[in-house]
Amino acid sequence: MRERTLLLVDDEVEFVQTLAERLQLRGFQVYIAHDGDEALIQLEKSRFDMVILDVMMPGLGGLDVLKQMKPIYPETPVILLTGRGSTNDGIEGMRLGARDYLMKPINIDELIKKIGENLNAT
Amino acid sequence: MKKGKALETEVAEHKQEEIAFFGKITAAATHEMKNVLAIIKETAGLMEDLVILSPEMPASLREKCQSTLSVIQNQIKRGVDISDHLNWFAHCTDVPTASMDLSTTAAQMIHLAQRFARLKGVVLEVEPSEASITVQVRPVFLLMTLFTCIRCCLNALSPGSRIVLAPEEFDTGSAFSFLLKEKDARPDALFSALSADAAWSDLQQMVAALEGAVQWVPDGPCIRLQLPEPLA
Numbered sequence: 001m002r003e004r005t006l007l008l009v010d011d012e013v014e015f016v017q018t019l020a021e022r023l024q025l026r027g028f029q030v031y032i033a034h035d036g037d038e039a040l041i042q043l044e045k046s047r048f049d050m051v052i053l054d055v056m057m058p059g060l061g062g063l064d065v066l067k068q069m070k071p072i073y074p075e076t077p078v079i080l081l082t083g084r085g086s087t088n089d090g091i092e093g094m095r096l097g098a099r100d101y102l103m104k105p106i107n108i109d110e111l112i113k114k115i116g117e118n119l120n121a122t
Numbered sequence: 123m124k125k126g127k128a129l130e131t132e133v134a135e136h137k138q139e140e141i142a143f144f145g146k147i148t149a150a151a152t153h154e155m156k157n158v159l160a161i162i163k164e165t166a167g168l169m170e171d172l173v174i175l176s177p178e179m180p181a182s183l184r185e186k187c188q189s190t191l192s193v194i195q196n197q198i199k200r201g202v203d204i205s206d207h208l209n210w211f212a213h214c215t216d217v218p219t220a221s222m223d224l225s226t227t228a229a230q231m232i233h234l235a236q237r238f239a240r241l242k243g244v245v246l247e248v249e250p251s252e253a254s255i256t257v258q259v260r261p262v263f264l265l266m267t268l269f270t271c272i273r274c275c276l277n278a279l280s281p282g283s284r285i286v287l288a289p290e291e292f293d294t295g296s297a298f299s300f301l302l303k304e305k306d307a308r309p310d311a312l313f314s315a316l317s318a319d320a321a322w323s324d325l326q327q328m329v330a331a332l333e334g335a336v337q338w339v340p341d342g343p344c345i346r347l348q349l350p351e352p353l354a
Contacts (some may be wrong), residue, residue, distance in 0.1 A: 104156060108167055
């Protein structure tokens with residue numbers, strides 16, 4: 001079975017690298033983008049099974065990326081990462097087409113569960 | 123030169139701007155703290171993954187690593203809780219007046235005042251109301267009032283006591299009841315200690331400014347802070 005590909009987008013370099021490594025250990029092929037613009041470039045170049053997108057990023061934020069990518073890649077599921085206490089961002093993101101959201105710091109088991117549920121749904 | 127009401131209004135506006143500025147910076151700092159905690163959490167998680175994936179590691183070393191990593195994870199959880207409560211507190215400064223849910227406010231206040239209670243050896247608890255009770259108030263002023271009441275109680279109670287903060291709704295309006303649970307305490311002696319505290323008169327003034335009243339209920343015993351009528 002082919003490895004599922006994830007695009008992980010977050011401006012916190014250490015966070016995104018460590019999380020990518022943990023997801024790789026769990027069998028995913030993970031690509032990284034450190035901001036919204038880089039994410040859109042990567043989406044143009046490759047097809048991903050899922051995008052995991054931080055909401056709060058300098059420049060193009062997660063919700064802006066979501067708005068731009070949804071009309072072009074409507075089938076690609078998106079899970080948002082929001083700050084705690086920012087449920088409004090998560091709800092707004094789901095209105096814009098995100099499948100789900102998680103609050104940071106995340107629980108890896110919860111993330112894996114949500115990835116599994118949403119990959120199976122596609 | 124500005125006089126009377128105009129000057130008073132300007133001073134009040136500046137005060138609100140100062141409070142809002144303080145809140146904005148604090149809220150931003152709590153977001154940054156959570157980013158730091160998220161990195162530590164993932165790094166500790168990765169170490170945990172690597173320990174699990176190292177069958178050659180001696181059992182005693184594996185156990186030590188896992189227990190150490192579990193201490194880190196517990197402290198991260200503690201840090202996240204503190205950041206969340208501080209973030210809620212900071213956002214209370216966003217607007218001069220707001221509709222506040224009394225159970226949420228009580229629960230947050232209990233967390234924010236926890237350290238002060240711990241230093242006095244007193245346990246702070248909340249008993250949420252079954253139905254939601256909301257009042258339109260100045261959020262920061264309400265929190266300051268609750269904190270002043272907690273301070274009075276902490277000064278009057280002995281170590282080992284408990285304070286239970288319970289929002290309540292009456293026909294005449296809503297209230298925060300501070301139930302004081304002290305072993306072998308006599309309500310009259312407790313009230314004497316409370317009313318002798320300098321913070322007690324501050325509390326009376328603050329509650330009056332909220333258009334409420336402070337009531338001592340010997341049967342309980344408890345301090346009841348009556349607030350303006352709940353919103354429909």
